[in-house]
Amino acid sequence: MESASLPVISIRNLRKSYGDKQVLKGINLEIYPGQVIGYIGPNGAGKSTTVKVLTGLINDYEGEVLFYGKNIQDDIIAIKAKIGYVPENAEIYEVLTPLEYLDFVGKLYGMEEAHIAERAMKLLTAFGINTNADQRMDTFSKGMRQKVLLISGIIHNPEIIILDEPLSGLDANAVMMVKELIALLAQNGKTIFYCSHMMDVVEKVSDRILLINNGEIIADGSFEDLRAGGNLTLEHIFAKLTGKEESNKEAHHVLDALK
Amino acid sequence: MFNRYIINFILLFKPLFVRFGVDPVQLRIILNVKMKMDDRRPKFYSQHKQTQKKEVNNTSWLTMFFLALTGLFLAFMLIMVKQPYIGHTVYFSAFMVMLSITLISDFTSVLIDVRDNYIILPRPVSDSTFTVSRILHIGIHTAKMALALSISGLILTFILQGVIAGLVFMLEIFIGTILSIFLVNIIYLVVLKLTSPQKFKDFISYFQIVFSVLIFAAYYMLPRLMSMSMLEGFELLNYPFLGVLPPVWIASLHELAVHFRSATSLTLFYSVLALVAPVISLIFVVKVLAPGFNQKLLAISSSGEEGTVISSEGQGASKGLMNSIAKRIAPDPIENAGFKITWLLSSRYRDFKVKVYPSFAFVPVYFVYFGFINVKGSLSERWHQLMTGNLYILALYLTSLILTTVMQHVSMTEKYKASWIYFTTPHQQPGKILAGMFKAVIIKFYLPYFTVVSVLSVLFWGPKVVNDLLLAFMVGIVFGILVALFQVKGLPFSQPVNIKKGGKIFKTFGVMLLPMALGFLHYYTARWEWAIWIAVVIMTFMAWLSFSFYRKETWESLELAD
Numbered sequence: 001m002e003s004a005s006l007p008v009i010s011i012r013n014l015r016k017s018y019g020d021k022q023v024l025k026g027i028n029l030e031i032y033p034g035q036v037i038g039y040i041g042p043n044g045a046g047k048s049t050t051v052k053v054l055t056g057l058i059n060d061y062e063g064e065v066l067f068y069g070k071n072i073q074d075d076i077i078a079i080k081a082k083i084g085y086v087p088e089n090a091e092i093y094e095v096l097t098p099l100e101y102l103d104f105v106g107k108l109y110g111m112e113e114a115h116i117a118e119r120a121m122k123l124l125t126a127f128g129i130n131t132n133a134d135q136r137m138d139t140f141s142k143g144m145r146q147k148v149l150l151i152s153g154i155i156h157n158p159e160i161i162i163l164d165e166p167l168s169g170l171d172a173n174a175v176m177m178v179k180e181l182i183a184l185l186a187q188n189g190k191t192i193f194y195c196s197h198m199m200d201v202v203e204k205v206s207d208r209i210l211l212i213n214n215g216e217i218i219a220d221g222s223f224e225d226l227r228a229g230g231n232l233t234l235e236h237i238f239a240k241l242t243g244k245e246e247s248n249k250e251a252h253h254v255l256d257a258l259k
Numbered sequence: 260m261f262n263r264y265i266i267n268f269i270l271l272f273k274p275l276f277v278r279f280g281v282d283p284v285q286l287r288i289i290l291n292v293k294m295k296m297d298d299r300r301p302k303f304y305s306q307h308k309q310t311q312k313k314e315v316n317n318t319s320w321l322t323m324f325f326l327a328l329t330g331l332f333l334a335f336m337l338i339m340v341k342q343p344y345i346g347h348t349v350y351f352s353a354f355m356v357m358l359s360i361t362l363i364s365d366f367t368s369v370l371i372d373v374r375d376n377y378i379i380l381p382r383p384v385s386d387s388t389f390t391v392s393r394i395l396h397i398g399i400h401t402a403k404m405a406l407a408l409s410i411s412g413l414i415l416t417f418i419l420q421g422v423i424a425g426l427v428f429m430l431e432i433f434i435g436t437i438l439s440i441f442l443v444n445i446i447y448l449v450v451l452k453l454t455s456p457q458k459f460k461d462f463i464s465y466f467q468i469v470f471s472v473l474i475f476a477a478y479y480m481l482p483r484l485m486s487m488s489m490l491e492g493f494e495l496l497n498y499p500f501l502g503v504l505p506p507v508w509i510a511s512l513h514e515l516a517v518h519f520r521s522a523t524s525l526t527l528f529y530s531v532l533a534l535v536a537p538v539i540s541l542i543f544v545v546k547v548l549a550p551g552f553n554q555k556l557l558a559i560s561s562s563g564e565e566g567t568v569i570s571s572e573g574q575g576a577s578k579g580l581m582n583s584i585a586k587r588i589a590p591d592p593i594e595n596a597g598f599k600i601t602w603l604l605s606s607r608y609r610d611f612k613v614k615v616y617p618s619f620a621f622v623p624v625y626f627v628y629f630g631f632i633n634v635k636g637s638l639s640e641r642w643h644q645l646m647t648g649n650l651y652i653l654a655l656y657l658t659s660l661i662l663t664t665v666m667q668h669v670s671m672t673e674k675y676k677a678s679w680i681y682f683t684t685p686h687q688q689p690g691k692i693l694a695g696m697f698k699a700v701i702i703k704f705y706l707p708y709f710t711v712v713s714v715l716s717v718l719f720w721g722p723k724v725v726n727d728l729l730l731a732f733m734v735g736i737v738f739g740i741l742v743a744l745f746q747v748k749g750l751p752f753s754q755p756v757n758i759k760k761g762g763k764i765f766k767t768f769g770v771m772l773l774p775m776a777l778g779f780l781h782y783y784t785a786r787w788e789w790a791i792w793i794a795v796v797i798m799t800f801m802a803w804l805s806f807s808f809y810r811k812e813t814w815e816s817l818e819l820a821d
Contacts, residue, residue, distance in 0.1 A: 091377035093378065104292045107288045
């Protein structure tokens with residue numbers, strides 16, 4: 001697949017620093033249509049910074065970020081129109097109702113009001129919160145807000161979907177549904193960039209896993225490639241590659257402290 | 260509906276926006292949603308009256324209504340102060356202070372709201388559209404507030420002084436508004452320069468506290484002060500140092516345009532300043548202040564903790580003091596826990612501070628009002644009357660208002676859900692936590708304040724007041740426990756804010772009646788020293804009895820949050 005089509009996203013030697021601290025240390029990456037990228041790494045590894053660069057939230061970086069061969073800086077509006085983004089920290093205007101919020105977001109993507117209303121209701125129904133469509137979100141549970149956030153990320157039917165911890169607060173049924181949805185969206189040609197700490201989910205939904213540590217990508221391949229014929233889970237591979245294999249020892253320290 | 264008209268008006272300048280690279284369709288969408296959210300956001304003016312989960316749809320109009328009322332009140336200055344020059348100076352001083360304070364206390368949350376970065380910026384919206392929508396949103400809000408505050412004065416000027424004066428007044432309002440925005444910008448930048456981003460949020464809380472006190476004090480003091488003769492015969496231009504105040508420049512402009520015959524060269528100079536200052540300040544804001552300000556805002560956004568929590572208090576020496584007091588007066592482990600959690604959280608929850616701290620100003624304001632302002636005669640006569648009377652007793656009993664306010668709020672916070680810990684830990688007697696809480700409230704809030712009032716009372720009225728102090732203190736303690744028993748039954752910071760209290764009108768009335776009745780009784784029996792001493796003994800016994808009862812509160816008698 002990789003040689004047959006042009007990459008949707010190309011990242012070349014991406015570097016980003018906050019003051020003296022270098023967060024991204026020269027990332028190179030090519031992502032192809034229909035791929036589900038699982039982007040994992042420990043806290044502070046540079047995941048969120050990468051996502052912010054890809055969504056155009058950060059633009060003072062070194063290196064190049066290309067979408068469909070075009071530099072993101074050259075036509076950021078056109079590129080943003082193709083992206084759907086679900087941020088990690090469930091930022092939402094909670095004094096609005098889901099319908100009002102989705103209408104707002106849809107219109108920013110240039111969608112027609114009637115079209116937004118119709119699609120929003122279908123999506124709210126699919127996520128099981130259609131009965132709350134006209135209630136203000138300040139009374140919603142974390143899971144309900146997350147569902148609205150997910151819907152707002154896909155309402156314009158984007159080509160590229162960037163999900164940062166999208167399952168946060170969702171119940172088991174919703175998690176299963178979203179996992180299925182990711183697979184179906186990929187089958188329909190969408191490119192998905194999935195950031196998460198939930199290794200079991202990343203293991204199941206991703207066809208390519210990128211592991212970032214200290215601002216560098218230290219592993220890139222399918223789950224099968226990463227475990228190299230062994231019997232390890234992604235959790236174990238993660239611990240091994242990020243040098244945190246001593247979790248057992250740490251647990252013992254905790255137990256000792258209780259004695 | 261009005262919002263739509265405002266947006267339609269703004270979009271009359273569509274060609275101009277397009278020239279600056281703004282997408283007018285997106286601009287309309289963003290402004291529409293922003294103004295809708297303003298109408299639904301709890302505002303400082305209305306937050307005390309809201310009940311939990313009740314939806315609000317008109318807060319920005321409600322704020323305007325309150326400002327219009329304040330404006331009506333201010334407009335009387337234009338009539339009541341006999342010299343128009345001074346009247347206008349006082350009016351615009353009040354106008355600028357009110358507008359600046361409203362902007363800071365009500366709109367800061369909007370200004371430092373960084374959700375837009377995650378909600379709007381990832382969408383296909385240009386930087387120009389985003390920036391202009393933000394500027395216009397702030398501009399519309401400020402214009403609404405300025406209009407509400409000045410509408411009464413404007414109408415009055417048109418009616419009493421004619422069209423030219425009215426038009427000049429409009430210009431004055433515009434100048435006053437621009438200079439207020441400049442003032443707010445300067446305040447923000449100075450605070451950001453001197454403190455950390457986290458402290459900036461604390462500063463806003465303290466500003467809200469000062470705002471409450473100012474409104475409260477102005478409500479009592481200003482009408483009386485305006486009718487006093489102190490402003491008569493005052494010549495503004497005889498005090499050149501007043502020339503540094505922008506309201507003097509604005510008033511000069513009015514003086515020059517409307518009372519030009521009495522205008523002097525100094526008036527002319529101030530008028531020129533009034534016209535030039537807004538232009539210079541606008542350039543200064545746009546070129547110098549705004550760019551750095553946006554960077555600072557980003558720092559605030561990344562400083563984490565939202566809303567309710569005030570940082571870094573209870574550190575070091577203050578924590579050591581708390582520990583040593585707790586060890587001595589609340590030795591029981593559960594009581595100790597109740598004491599410490601109340602002490603610590605009452606320093607760190609912003610919502611608690613904003614509601615409670617203004618009550619500290621009630622005592623001096625009421626005291627000055629009843630002791631000086633509400634009394635006839637010259638200043639020395641009023642002072643003599645005060646010293647020979649028993650008015651210190653009023654101050655002592657007013658102090659118990661602080662205790663009531665603290666007790667009414669100490670069980671509430673927006674972060675009440677953290678209180679699950681009380682209900683999952685294996686202790687039988689919540690009364691012990693309540694006892695610790697009550698002791699913390701007394702030691703931290705009531706006792707220091709009461710001590711200050713007591714020292715002042717002894718200094719001015721002599722040692723004969725000691726028994727009165729003891730009696731008032733004990734009545735305060737009993738009153739505090741009654742409030743806790745009958746009005747607010749909740750563990751420290753365990754209930755949502757503004758939880759509905761149904762069917763308690765009679766209880767509340769009864770509880771409030773007690774200190775009033777005892778206070779009056781005390782006031783009129785103060786000359787019988789022996790009676791006061793007997794009352795001290797009785798009230799001490801009552802305090803001990805009621806506290807013992809309070810300490811035995813059970814789970815059944817507590818009001819638990821959902």
